[in-house]
Amino acid sequence: MAEDKFTAIIVGAGPAGSTAAYLLAEQGIDVLLIERGETPGCKNMFGGRMYSYALHRIIPEFWEEAPLERQISREVITMLDGEKSTSISCQDENWAKPPYHSFTLLRAEFDAWLAAKAEDAGAILACGIRVDDVIMEDNRIIGIRAGDDEILADVVIAADGANSIITEKAGLRSKLSPADLATGVKEVIELPAKTIEERFNLQPDTGAAHLYAGTCTQGMSGGGFLYTNKSSISLGLVIKAAELQKNQYMLVDLIEDFKNQPSIAPLISGGEVVEYSAHLVPEAGISMAPRLFSDGILVTGDAAGFCINLGYLVRGMDLAIASGEAAAMSVVEAVKKNDFSAASLGIYTDLLVKNGVWSVMEAYRRAPQMLDTERLYTSYPTLLNNLLADMFTIDGSPPINLIDKLRQEVKNSKTSFINLAGDAWKGGRSL
Amino acid sequence: MKKMNMQQLLACDKFEVDDEEHHIVLNKEVCRSCQAKPCIYACPAGLYTLKDGEINFDDAGCLECGTCRLICPQEGALSWHYPRGNFGVVYRYG
Numbered sequence: 444m445a446e447d448k449f450t451a452i453i454v455g456a457g458p459a460g461s462t463a464a465y466l467l468a469e470q471g472i473d474v475l476l477i478e479r480g481e482t483p484g485c486k487n488m489f490g491g492r493m494y495s496y497a498l499h500r501i502i503p504e505f506w507e508e509a510p511l512e513r514q515i516s517r518e519v520i521t522m523l524d525g526e527k528s529t530s531i532s533c534q535d536e537n538w539a540k541p542p543y544h545s546f547t548l549l550r551a552e553f554d555a556w557l558a559a560k561a562e563d564a565g566a567i568l569a570c571g572i573r574v575d576d577v578i579m580e581d582n583r584i585i586g587i588r589a590g591d592d593e594i595l596a597d598v599v600i601a602a603d604g605a606n607s608i609i610t611e612k613a614g615l616r617s618k619l620s621p622a623d624l625a626t627g628v629k630e631v632i633e634l635p636a637k638t639i640e641e642r643f644n645l646q647p648d649t650g651a652a653h654l655y656a657g658t659c660t661q662g663m664s665g666g667g668f669l670y671t672n673k674s675s676i677s678l679g680l681v682i683k684a685a686e687l688q689k690n691q692y693m694l695v696d697l698i699e700d701f702k703n704q705p706s707i708a709p710l711i712s713g714g715e716v717v718e719y720s721a722h723l724v725p726e727a728g729i730s731m732a733p734r735l736f737s738d739g740i741l742v743t744g745d746a747a748g749f750c751i752n753l754g755y756l757v758r759g760m761d762l763a764i765a766s767g768e769a770a771a772m773s774v775v776e777a778v779k780k781n782d783f784s785a786a787s788l789g790i791y792t793d794l795l796v797k798n799g800v801w802s803v804m805e806a807y808r809r810a811p812q813m814l815d816t817e818r819l820y821t822s823y824p825t826l827l828n829n830l831l832a833d834m835f836t837i838d839g840s841p842p843i844n845l846i847d848k849l850r851q852e853v854k855n856s857k858t859s860f861i862n863l864a865g866d867a868w869k870g871g872r873s874l
Numbered sequence: 875m876k877k878m879n880m881q882q883l884l885a886c887d888k889f890e891v892d893d894e895e896h897h898i899v900l901n902k903e904v905c906r907s908c909q910a911k912p913c914i915y916a917c918p919a920g921l922y923t924l925k926d927g928e929i930n931f932d933d934a935g936c937l938e939c940g941t942c943r944l945i946c947p948q949e950g951a952l953s954w955h956y957p958r959g960n961f962g963v964v965y966r967y968g
Contacts (some may be wrong), residue, residue: 481890481960486938488968541907569957591958606940619944626941628918630883661951675967688945694918699877711875718967719883721918793950821915863927 445856448832449475449567451774452596454609455647455724456483456866458493458760459744460602462501462767463774464561470775474566475594476558477587479573479817484554487604488629488720488759491670491677493553494545494764498763502560504541509560512547513650517643519542521668521706523657527643527828528706538792539649546816547650547670548616549631549676551757574603577613582737583784584613594855597783599740600770602763605723607733607746614734615742623727623748625665626858629679629695632714636674657824659701661692664815665756667701676711678702681724683753683815694721723749724759727811729804734794736788741770749800750809753874754814762800809873816866818858823866828855876916876951880920880962884935897954898933898942905929915947937963 451467453460456478464476480486492515498505506514516539521530538544562568577587577594586595587609601609603626610616636647643651655667665682680698687694702711725731725748732748735741743749744763750757773791777783795801830852834845843851853860907910910922913922919937923930936957945953956962 471947479959481964483964485964487964490966551965554968573956573959577954593891606943621945624944626916626918626939645893676966683942684916684944687941688910688947689911690910690912690915693920695920698888702875703877713875716883716886718876719888720887720963720965720968721937721941723940723944810893849956869960 448586448595448598449473450473450778451600452477452594454587455602455604455746455795456568456570457554457602457604457744458557458765459763459767459770461554461557461561462498462667462764462873463600463602463743463771464566465557465564466501466771467774468561468564468566468769471565474595474775476566476568477562477572477574477589478558478568478570480557481571482551483558483568483570484551484784485671487550487554488492488627488722490627490629490668490679490681490757491547492670493543493548493760495543497768499542501764501768506541506543506546510548510552511577512549513645513648513760515545515547515652516645516649516723518756519653520652521653521655522654522824523659523704523706524584524824524828525658526705527832529828529831539646545652547652547672549672556676557779560674561770565746577740582593584740596775597739598747598774598788600774601740601742601745601746602744603679604765605745607742609743609744610733613740615737619686620731623725623731625681625683625724625726626687626694626721627679627681627724628698628719628721629677629699631718632676632678632711632715633717634676634714636710638713639674639676645671654757655701656754656820659697659704660820661697662817662821664817664820668757669707669766675717676714678707678787680713683726685722708858716851724752724870726752729808730811732804736773736784736785736791738785739783741773741788741791743767743770749804749809752801752814754809754819758803760801765798765800766795769798770802809869809872811871816865816869818862822856822858826858829855884919887937888964888966890961890964892957894915895958897957898934898936899930899953900929901951901953902928904948905916908948908951910947912945912947913942916941948952
């Protein structure tokens with residue numbers, strides 16, 4: 444059945460899978476890219492921003508042809524506490540010049556474009572097919588099973604996302620833990636481009652990225668986000684799945700309350716919600732990584748846990764693309780040797796180190812534990828907001844100097860200077 | 875902005891409903907023995923509801939996120955698959 448065997452089968456036409464397919468096809472390697480949605484991207488969602496460097500390395504100046512929304516020139520982080528909020532805003536116009544630092548985008552369009560690039564390069568794209576299992580022979584993966592169909596390959600690349608069925612079926616990791624992932628929910632809210640530019644103080648092509656911590660998650664580990672697209676706003680929440688097990692709040696209530704926060708409501712006022720979506724986000728970093736390769740298989744992107752949340756920024760797509768690149772290069776080397784064993788595919792980890800993915804995962808090894816500190820979502824937003832609001836409030840009462848104010852607010856917020864110092868130290872080390 | 879409810883939010887989405895096959899099936903016996911029932915709160919589409927003390931579930935409106943599969947504390951309560959190819963939610967923005 445030589446005609447039914449491919450050199451590589453890639454499961455999932457997201458950024459990792461399509462990048463790998465594109466690079467393999469460019470090298471003349473026969474590759475089948477399988478997607479369960481009727482078009483690539485129609486099952487995918489993310490917060491809203493992709494850092495450019497990884498894709499620029501693969502498709503130089505991709506922004507000339509890719510469907511993108513806005514280039515981000517302003518980063519805002521905000522601590523919310525009910526009626527109060529405190530923000531830090533950082534603007535750098537260099538971010539909005541080539542090679543653009545990051546873009547907001549929408550996945551239905553973008554993922555379809557990237558998969559089409561792979562197809563144009565010679566990959567076979569098969570949509571509307573759900574892969575149910577891998578085929579094993581003598582402990583090595585030799586293909587995939589979709590319904591009654593079996594398709595064979597020298598190597599399978601798992602690029603099927605955070606909730607990766609392939610990685611489990613291949614025995615590369617055990618069941619996922621709610622402590623390791625978060626659930627993200629998002630609303631896409633349409634507004635005229637001009638309104639967005641006026642409200643966010645933007646140029647026609649530039650955009651803003653906002654991250655929020657505090658009352659938007661009701662004290663649960665997680666946060667909010669807001670990204671400006673051309674004529675819509677991507678707004679949502681990401682909450683640790685283990686927190687959702689505590690049965691306290693419905694996600695739908697949290698996101699709707701988030702929209703009505705005093706610092707958010709005017710930004711989206713008059714907008715129309717055109718989509719509501721949800722997805723899992725790998726959040727435990729390197730500690731949740733499965734075995735990344737075995738005989739006849741490689742794992743990429745979210746399926747490998749290649750996602751970073753630092754509280755003030757979130758990375759996923761760049762790491763997915765870079766890991767797809769490393770996977771493709773590993774397969775190219777394996778083809779040269781005609782050896783698809785674990786020993787041969789093990790070059791994948793070297794390539795991940797070389798292209799930066801692994802060093803990012805290593806560097807932020809401690810970030811997930813740091814972000815589990817409950818105070819970040821409860822007492823600290825309150826403390827910061829009360830302190831600053833107090834500093835700016837003039838009501839005729841006798842003035843209290845800043846140190847005494849700080850002492851008082853630390854006491855009121857039920858934390859201590861020891862906690863503050865400890866958490867600052869932990870934060871500094873892990874970020 | 876006026877607060878929207880679950881039905882209104884899900885009405886924004888496009889779904890290709892599979893009339894022949896359910897992709898998530900509950901074992902009601904196991905669910906009955908579950909005290910915590912975290913699925914009621916955790917499902918972003920609010921598809922798990924309590925009716926006469928029992929979990930009531932319909933997979934139409936599923937956003938395919940996998941949260942229920944992840945947080946369900948009961949072994950064997952969920953037979954969980956993605957929808958068959960071409961079926962389920964169709965994100966037009968994402």
